[in-house]
Amino acid sequence: MSKVVENAEILSNRSLSSEVSELILKSPEVAGQAEPGQFVMVKNEAGNTFLRRPFGVADVDGDKLTLIYRLAGKGTKELAELKAGSFLSVEGPLGHGFKLPVDSQAHICDEKGCGMRTVDAGLSLVIGGGVGIAPIIYTARKLAEAGKKPVVLLGTRNASEGFWTEYFKDFAEEIFVTTDDGSAGMKGFAIDAIPEIMKKHDIKHILVCGPTIMMEGIAKKAINDGIDCQVSLEKRMACGIGVCLGCTFEGKKSKKRWKICGDGPVFAAEEVFD
Ligand code: FES
Numbered sequence: 001m002s003k004v005v006e007n008a009e010i011l012s013n014r015s016l017s018s019e020v021s022e023l024i025l026k027s028p029e030v031a032g033q034a035e036p037g038q039f040v041m042v043k044n045e046a047g048n049t050f051l052r053r054p055f056g057v058a059d060v061d062g063d064k065l066t067l068i069y070r071l072a073g074k075g076t077k078e079l080a081e082l083k084a085g086s087f088l089s090v091e092g093p094l095g096h097g098f099k100l101p102v103d104s105q106a107h108i109c110d111e112k113g114c115g116m117r118t119v120d121a122g123l124s125l126v127i128g129g130g131v132g133i134a135p136i137i138y139t140a141r142k143l144a145e146a147g148k149k150p151v152v153l154l155g156t157r158n159a160s161e162g163f164w165t166e167y168f169k170d171f172a173e174e175i176f177v178t179t180d181d182g183s184a185g186m187k188g189f190a191i192d193a194i195p196e197i198m199k200k201h202d203i204k205h206i207l208v209c210g211p212t213i214m215m216e217g218i219a220k221k222a223i224n225d226g227i228d229c230q231v232s233l234e235k236r237m238a239c240g241i242g243v244c245l246g247c248t249f250e251g252k253k254s255k256k257r258w259k260i261c262g263d264g265p266v267f268a269a270e271e272v273f274d
Helices: 074-080 130-145 163-168 190-200 212-225
Strands: 004-015 020-026 039-043 053-056 059-061 064-070 087-094 103-110 113-120 123-129 151-156 174-179 203-209 228-232 248-250 257-259 266-268
Touching: 004 074, 020 074, 039 064, 053 064, 053 130, 059 130, 064 074, 064 130, 123 130, 123 190, 123 212, 130 151, 130 163, 130 203, 151 163, 151 190, 163 174, 174 190, 190 212, 203 212, 212 228
Parallel strands: 123 151, 123 203, 151 174, 203 228
Antiparallel strands: 004 020, 004 087, 020 064, 039 053, 039 087, 059 064, 103 113, 228 266, 248 257
């Protein structure tokens, strides 16, 4: 897999809510290689304020690359004004994404002899919070395509963010929604829905992307319960290619110095939280 820089045509750029927009690019080279949980650096060559900046890959469908972004400053507001037919420079795919628990090889001895055999990896729970829901769309799609539809948990602020569920309808075993104010789904935070989900489904893996506080609670619970958990870290990335060292942290378990942009953004929960 190699990184490319591609001049990608905007196929559509639409508002999903007053704060969140969806951008679909024709980007065959990047889309052809992107894995769930990876990201791209995007630059508007024609713009004034918009430096190359990171966006998680939200979805891939053929040569179409979907990015979903929160309007949070001059750059993203400038991005939201771009019309279909304009072009953006897209660099990627970058980083290491989720290791999808599809099938795993296990060393199992049986009457016929000793050998490697494929065993069922078990059910996954994919969790997204806020705009961190975006990267788990492609994650759910790839799991579903491998015959392992995941259970999906979406942590949102209120019913105005109901648009997220539409993305998962074909890829989820079941969708759970929490809202901070109880205007849709269960009232509370994503972590509050986990006991109910665990009661209903035999979850073996958790893949999560969202605000640090949300991921911390979920990761600690998973570690405590002995459930395999991967977290996708969101941090401001200046270069995105391992040069500026602005995104490093020390692994809790390995004590290694990791770069979120190059070694992540997805890590085993034990490396990030304890
Ligand atoms: Fe520059 Fe990671 S963003 S090293």
